[in-house]
Amino acid sequence: MDIVCLDVEGVLVPEIWIAFAEATGIPELRRTTRDEPDYDKLMRYRLNILREYHLGLAEIQNVIAGIHPFPGAREFLDRLREKTQVILISDTFEQFARPLMQQLGWPTLFCNTLDVAPDGEIRSHIMRVSNSKLSTVKALQSIGFQTIAAGDSFNDIGMIRASRAGFLFRSTPQIITQNPDIPHCTEYSDLLTGILNVLNH
Secondary structure (H helix, E strand, O other): OEEEEEOOEOOOEOOHHHHHHHHHOOHHHHOOOOOOOOHHHHHHHHHHHHHHOOOOHHHHHHHHOOOOOOOOHHHHHHHHHHHOEEEEEEEEEHHHHHHHHHHOOOOOEEEEEEEEOOOOOEEEEEOOOOOHHHHHHHHHHHOOOEEEEEEOOHHHHHHHHHOOEEEEEOOOHHHHHHOOOOOEEOOHHHHHHHHHHHHOO
16 A cells, blocks of 8 residues: 655745744744754754744744645645545644644644743754654555655655655755756646656556
8 A cells, every 4th residue: 555755844835944034034044954954953953043032932833824835735735635645744843833734634744843831932842753754654664555755855865765756846956966866846746647657556
C-alpha cells in the first residue's frame, strides 16, 4: 500500500518564519531549512532572537492568522487524497499549524510542539522524534507502506531518498543542483501527475 508524505511550508503554504520576519522587520528570522539543514540549531537561533526582541507565541499567531495556502494547494491536496493516503510531515508546531490545516481541509499532520510559558514566551521546542521526516517515512515502511515523498528543503532530502519515489517542489537552485537525480516540479499539476504515475506503476 502506498502513502504520500508531503512537506508543508514551501510546498502547500508560505514559510511562517519568513512571513513573521517581514511582519516584524527582523531579517534574521528569514532563515529557514532551505538555509540551515540542522533544524534543532535553527530553532535555537530563532528562539534566541524572539527573546531578544521580547516576542512570543501571540505575536507569531497573529501573523499566521493572515497566511493562506498557496493558490491551488487545497485543490491539489484534495485530488491527491482521492487517489491515495496522504500524511503531511512538518517541522512546524501544533500551536502554529491549526489555522493552516483548517484552510487545507484538515489533512493528517505529523509535527512538533512548543513549551510556552503562561506569559506567552516560547521557552523551548519539543521535537516529536529526531530527524522527524526520515524517521516517519522509515516507520511507515516498517508497517507495510511504500512511501512517495515531496518537499522543498534540505530536511526533506532524507525522506525523499528513502522513499520509492520522490520529488522536489519549488526548491532552491542550490538544492536542485546538489540533487540532480530527484525530479523537480514548480506546478501542482506536474507534481500530481508525477505522483499518480508512480502510483499507477
